[in-house]
Amino acid sequence: MNHETDSQQSDSQQTDSQQTGSQQTDFQQTSSGQADSRRTRDDDRSLVVVIGAGAIGTSIACRLIREHERVLLVDPLAPGNGTSFGNAGHISTESIFPLASPATIRDVPKLMFGKNAPLHLRREYFWQIAPWLLRFAWASRPSRFRAGVKAMQSLLARARDAMEELCADERLAELLHTRGHMVLAESKRSWRELENRRRLLERHGIESIWLDAVDTMAHAPFLREDFTGALFFPNSGHIGDPHGLCARLHERFADAGGESLRSRIHSIEPLDAGGFVLTGSSGKVAARKLVLAAGAWSAPLARQLGLVMPLETERGYHLTATGVGSISGVPVESQDRKTIMTPMDMGLRITGFVEFGGLDLPGNPQRWAELRRHFGELAPAVQAESFREWMGFRPSLPDHLPVIGEAPANPDAICAFGHQHLGLTLSAVTAEIVADLAAGRKTPIDLTPFRPDRF
Numbered sequence: 001m002n003h004e005t006d007s008q009q010s011d012s013q014q015t016d017s018q019q020t021g022s023q024q025t026d027f028q029q030t031s032s033g034q035a036d037s038r039r040t041r042d043d044d045r046s047l048v049v050v051i052g053a054g055a056i057g058t059s060i061a062c063r064l065i066r067e068h069e070r071v072l073l074v075d076p077l078a079p080g081n082g083t084s085f086g087n088a089g090h091i092s093t094e095s096i097f098p099l100a101s102p103a104t105i106r107d108v109p110k111l112m113f114g115k116n117a118p119l120h121l122r123r124e125y126f127w128q129i130a131p132w133l134l135r136f137a138w139a140s141r142p143s144r145f146r147a148g149v150k151a152m153q154s155l156l157a158r159a160r161d162a163m164e165e166l167c168a169d170e171r172l173a174e175l176l177h178t179r180g181h182m183v184l185a186e187s188k189r190s191w192r193e194l195e196n197r198r199r200l201l202e203r204h205g206i207e208s209i210w211l212d213a214v215d216t217m218a219h220a221p222f223l224r225e226d227f228t229g230a231l232f233f234p235n236s237g238h239i240g241d242p243h244g245l246c247a248r249l250h251e252r253f254a255d256a257g258g259e260s261l262r263s264r265i266h267s268i269e270p271l272d273a274g275g276f277v278l279t280g281s282s283g284k285v286a287a288r289k290l291v292l293a294a295g296a297w298s299a300p301l302a303r304q305l306g307l308v309m310p311l312e313t314e315r316g317y318h319l320t321a322t323g324v325g326s327i328s329g330v331p332v333e334s335q336d337r338k339t340i341m342t343p344m345d346m347g348l349r350i351t352g353f354v355e356f357g358g359l360d361l362p363g364n365p366q367r368w369a370e371l372r373r374h375f376g377e378l379a380p381a382v383q384a385e386s387f388r389e390w391m392g393f394r395p396s397l398p399d400h401l402p403v404i405g406e407a408p409a410n411p412d413a414i415c416a417f418g419h420q421h422l423g424l425t426l427s428a429v430t431a432e433i434v435a436d437l438a439a440g441r442k443t444p445i446d447l448t449p450f451r452p453d454r455f
């Protein structure tokens with residue numbers, strides 16, 4: 001078996017200064033790499049710039065190009081090569097309980113030190129993450145948690161329909177599967193936890209059904225055969241290729257006349273007359289409006305809009321078994337292992353872990369070894385030609401709610417980042433909201449809990 005490590009996003013991997021898309025932006029660069037600012041300001045008065053081409057940014061760009069004359073998507077990487085590359089693909093509409101919760105605080109010892117512990121803190125990152133962890137603990141108090149549930153429900157109630165609408169063309173529809181997902185319990189304790197979760201979710205109107213052993217296997221034939229049952233969520237779904245989703249959204253955006261630029265933006269300068277000049281590795285761009293959707297890398301740019309964001313990353317890992325032939329079924333979450341196994345177009349993927357280690361430390365090989373063990377124990381009959389290893393950076397705020405809204409100091413700048421474990425799930429609904437904001441329409445969802453200046 002081969003191992004190909006595919007850990008994402010280091011500066012050395014980035015291909016700056018290339019342009020993609022159906023059209024080239026027409027801002028002019030002088031030989032020194034500086035744009036001719038008079039020309040950019042004259043010509044780009046109508047330009048809406050989206051910074052970041054992950055699931056959030058590509059979905060937003062696709063929505064915006066329907067109603068704006070010119071939209072430019074900027075990223076140093078090709079679309080979908082950030083965290084959106086390797087997620088579990090789960091459209092997790094039932095995840096209404098923010099992780100910032102009394103239950104998480106209570107379970108920290110088990111989450112960090114138990115068998116199959118999913119939570120890891122890199123020792124060398126302790127002092128950097130400590131303030132964020134304190135804020136997370138404070139945001140986990142019961143009153144904030146209850147408010148967080150209400151806020152997440154308001155977004156997630158629309159998430160699946162929004163995704164179906166976003167994927168409503170042939171190219172994209174084949175990636176979206178709306179057959180639900182299921183959760184396995186392998187110990188008495190986790191059966192009890194699962195039953196509690198079922199009851200709590202039922203109170204919030206989320207439907208789930210107990211499956212017997214036969215139905216469990218029918219929904220996920222790749223599993224080992226002795227599972228006695230599972231909890232099934234019929235209204236969730238999955239994307240068969242999360243990276244492919246971004247790539248195809250980008251194709252659609254380009255077909256509709258959207259423009260793309262490979263550039264890492266490092267400065268945002270608001271202009272007195274309105275609009276912005278953005279400076280990046282490919283020079284300057286003038287914009288009438290901008291959308292900041294740079295995932296876990298958004299904080300330094302938000303600061304230039306007057307927003308100090310306690311944005312951290314919860315690193316997560318995947319292992320994708322390729323060469324496994326055709327594998328069908330729904331995503332399988334394990335209550336004991338805190339992993340998700342998803343049948344995907346390119347193979348069978350298992351994801352897991354929350355690791356606090358910032359954006360620069362390399363991945364920990366032990367995490368991939370643990371995923372290999374889980375994989376072998378859950379699906380022992382699946383023979384893989386190779387396993388692809390990957391690590392990504394979930395963008396997370398301490399209250400575990402995303403940031404969606406206009407920057408108070410400059411309503412022409414719209415923030416859309418911090419979608420933590422749910423960026424794929426919430427990408428289409430976030431795009432709808434941003435399109436409303438950019439057009440000056442009232443949003444159907446109350447954005448108060450997600451406002452950028454809440455910290």
Ligand SMILES: Cc1cc2nc3c(=O)[nH]c(=O)nc-3n(C[C@H](O)[C@H](O)[C@H](O)COP(=O)(O)OP(=O)(O)OC[C@H]3O[C@@H](n4cnc5c(N)ncnc54)[C@H](O)[C@@H]3O)c2cc1C
Nearest residue numbers: 052054056082083084087088090265295316422423424425
């Ligand atoms: C292991 C794992 C499993 C997951 N499973 C799921 C799941 O099943 N379901 C779900 O809903 N979510 C899941 N998630 C979370 C989800 O993947 C993220 O929330 C989502 O990918 C975030 O999308 P994004 O577009 O905000 O960020 P990204 O995909 O990271 O995109 C940000 C982009 O911004 C670009 N960028 C950065 N800095 C700059 C700059 N200065 N200028 C221009 N561009 C810049 C980056 O290159 C990148 O392409 C998972 C995450 C992990 C790690």
